[in-house]
Amino acid sequence: MKPDLEIDFDRPGPDYHRKAVKGRRELLARAVGAQQGARKILDLSAGLAQDAVFLCQMGFTVTAVERHPVIAGLLTSALQRTRRPELRERLTIREGDARDVLREPDCARDFDAAYFDPMYPLKKKSALPRKEMLLFRELVGDDADAAEVVRLALRLGPPRLAVKRPLKAPPLLEGVKHSFEGTTVRYDIYVRS
Numbered sequence: 001m002k003p004d005l006e007i008d009f010d011r012p013g014p015d016y017h018r019k020a021v022k023g024r025r026e027l028l029a030r031a032v033g034a035q036q037g038a039r040k041i042l043d044l045s046a047g048l049a050q051d052a053v054f055l056c057q058m059g060f061t062v063t064a065v066e067r068h069p070v071i072a073g074l075l076t077s078a079l080q081r082t083r084r085p086e087l088r089e090r091l092t093i094r095e096g097d098a099r100d101v102l103r104e105p106d107c108a109r110d111f112d113a114a115y116f117d118p119m120y121p122l123k124k125k126s127a128l129p130r131k132e133m134l135l136f137r138e139l140v141g142d143d144a145d146a147a148e149v150v151r152l153a154l155r156l157g158p159p160r161l162a163v164k165r166p167l168k169a170p171p172l173l174e175g176v177k178h179s180f181e182g183t184t185v186r187y188d189i190y191v192r193s
């Protein structure tokens, strides 16, 4: 029997209550440009919004875009139900394709940075993800158009783009200015010319 996919930002546990032990020196905060003064972030791939919630927790204002209607609906309802003030005040969920948001005339001005975390293929050797994660993957698929989103973000989006990749995976697109490396993931930083 398939488990139901549930999104509850208030549920205790690590998914939505990550410890920001280093504050704005957390890798994700540095990747979106905390040290350069970034405050408003456009998340081009909301997914389960774990990163978006973490960013709000660290004080950023986040608009998170999700194109899968079921996931976007679950996120919207989780946001309506949450009692967490930092999410009620600083998180916006938008259903749709991030490319359409990037094409909006004020997009480059409205945000300090964009963040993109497309799906990547499962490694054969990796630990089996939780059933919820498998169901999520089955729903949203592989984001085969990810490089195109990066290309468009560099043409039309905010001045900075951080792309999350598995540590050893090649960049989605050439032109990475620098990277922040964690133990399993890497954030490739692009700066719009």
Ligand SMILES: C[S@@+](CC[C@H](N)C(=O)[O-])C[C@H]1O[C@@H](n2cnc3c(N)ncnc32)[C@H](O)[C@@H]1O
Binding pocket: 044, 045, 046, 047, 048, 049, 050, 051, 052, 065, 066, 067, 068, 071, 096, 097, 098, 099, 117, 118, 119, 120, 140, 143, 149
């Ligand atoms: C790996 S998940 C993101 C996980 C997310 N960072 C988190 O912390 O939960 C990728 C998500 O991005 C969405 N996505 C990929 N490309 C998109 C696009 N062009 N527009 C909107 N959503 C997109 C997929 O539907 C999927 O839900």
